[in-house]
Amino acid sequence: MAKQDFIPVILGTDINAYGMARSFHMEYGVTSRCIGKGRLFMTNFSDITTIKVVENLDEPDVFADALIAFANELKQEAEKLILIASSDSYAELVIRNQDKLAAHYELPFVAEKWIDELLYKDRFYALCEQYGLDFPATYIVTKENKDGVELPFGFPVALKPADSIAYLEASFEGKKKAYIIKEQAELERTLQAIYASSYAGKMIVQDFIPGDDSHMRVLNAYSDQTGKVRLMCLGRPLLEDCTPSLVGNYVAIVNEYNEDIYKQYQQFLEAIGYTGLANFDMKYDARDGKYKIFEINLRQGRSSFFTTGSGYNLAKFIVDNLVYGKHEAVVYAKTEHLWLGVPKEVALSYTEDKEAVTYMKQLIKEKKYCMTLQYDADKAIKRWWHVRKYYKSYEDRFKQFYEQKGNL
Known part of the structure; x- marks a missing residue:
């Protein structure tokens, strides 16, 4: 049986993974192989995907070996394997393991030397300033200076983690992906709750840009x-x-x-x-x-x-x-x-x-x-x-x- 030109291998089984699988299927009629920690309905029971479950796939000491083993299973079926990530955490793992994965997959990802400058929002804003990209007025909060924060701009403000991947792992009551904060007392309460959790990274406070x-x-x-x-x-x-x-x-x-x-x-x-x-x-x-x-x-x-x-x-x-x-x-x-x-x-x-x-x-x-x-x-x-x-x-x-x- 002749090999396919390529097979898409998609990290994750969520709606983002399905969107990419659908894109590949619409253009080339190919079935994408999803690999993730579990089966989500978006890609489960689908005619355009298959799913391989590796329960601890997102652990750094498991990730690369699991993907290399999966590539070895697929290499008889296609000339090339294209690796796609459907989440920030999977994208980071791919980028940090490119030296191991490049021999097995085509990798549409940025070079590892840029990851910290782009991934951590405080460093990304410094890069934006260097290259002339506008961004909102910003104040950086740390676990050490979280008490009595005095902002150089007024309320309302937007609050979000500088390290979204580490924040994803934190668990606490009232957790949101991002916050719109209307007053000082609310800001202080929210910061206290965040830093009482496992999250120890920086938080970004920004002037809230008006508008829906x-x-x-x-x-x-x-x-x-x-x-x-x-x-x-x-x-x-x-x-x-x-x-x-x-x-x-x-x-x-x-x-x-x-x-x-x-x-x-x-x-x-x-x-x-x-x-x-x-x-x-x-x-x-x-x-x-x-x-x-x-x-x-x-x-x-x-x-x-x-x-x-x-x-x-x-x-x-x-x-x-x-x-x-x-x-x-x-x-x-x-x-x-x-x-x-x-x-x-x-x-x-x-x-x-x-x-x-x-x-x-x-x-x-x-x-x-x-x-x-x-x-x-x-x-x-x-x-x-x-x-x-x-x-x-x-x-x-x-x-x-x-x-x-x-x-x-």
């Missing part, structure tokens, strides 16, 4: 192995997840074209020689007319299927480069499309920008929209039941947790 979710922007990029950017796709989020553990994740995005943003971030990525997938989150500040960066993810984002769904298949850019050795001119995505991570009714009901609601209705009427998990080529009954239940759960989540941001 529609002021956010998300940028997906792919850079080839020579450090040249090949794809940039900008989205305008209209609504964010309100689930406490998922705050900051987008659930409605429309594509947007902004050549200034494309050029600025292309210059940044090429200046540092970035390779692989990247995902930027930023927000428009109407007070000074600037787009201010929050973070970079060293992988495709959880909502990155909006790029594929709008006609710019992420998998194709990766495969063209890593499998077929193509080096095409950079593509600046320009299209009209809506991606949804919640039911249409939820997005239309809770999006605060009414002009955006009108635009969403137009795109829905024109059938220019998609949802990551709803794929006509993958409609196994058991999986479809779980997908419907998942999306429907957002009706209750928004009733319970939603908080307007436009008046902050």
Whole structure:
């Protein structure tokens, strides 16, 4: 039996993993091999994925050996294996083990020398300052100086961990992925709770940029192995997840074209020689007319299927480069499309920008929209039941947790 040109190997079994598996299947008809710590419904019972479970996969002394063993199982089936990460922790493990994995996998990831500068937000903001990327006014809190913090800017403020991977492991009452803090006493209480947990890293306090979710922007990029950017796709989020553990994740995005943003971030990525997938989150500040960066993810984002769904298949850019050795001119995505991570009714009901609601209705009427998990080529009954239940759960989540941001 002839070998396939490639097999995608995806770390994780969540919605991000499914989005990439769907991208590969849409373009090439291939089945992706997911490997993770457990089976999540997004990829379980699927016709376009298989799942291998390694319960302690995310442990550093297990990770590389497990992936090499998996590669040895697959090497008779394909000429190349492409490794994709669906979370920050998996991306970090790949990047820190590239010397071991490079002989077995094609790796669309940044070089290890950049990981600490990009992963830790306090160091990333220093890099932004060096390369002229705007970011919000920022104050760094440590476990040692957490008491009696005096901010150089007023409330409300945004609070988030500098080390999101270490923070993910911490457990305490009231934990959120990120916080909007309205007063000093609330800031002090929150910091006390965080530092009473296992988290000992820095916390980032930032001037809260006014405006609802529609002021956010998300940028997906792919850079080839020579450090040249090949794809940039900008989205305008209209609504964010309100689930406490998922705050900051987008659930409605429309594509947007902004050549200034494309050029600025292309210059940044090429200046540092970035390779692989990247995902930027930023927000428009109407007070000074600037787009201010929050973070970079060293992988495709959880909502990155909006790029594929709008006609710019992420998998194709990766495969063209890593499998077929193509080096095409950079593509600046320009299209009209809506991606949804919640039911249409939820997005239309809770999006605060009414002009955006009108635009969403137009795109829905024109059938220019998609949802990551709803794929006509993958409609196994058991999986479809779980997908419907998942999306429907957002009706209750928004009733319970939603908080307007436009008046902050």
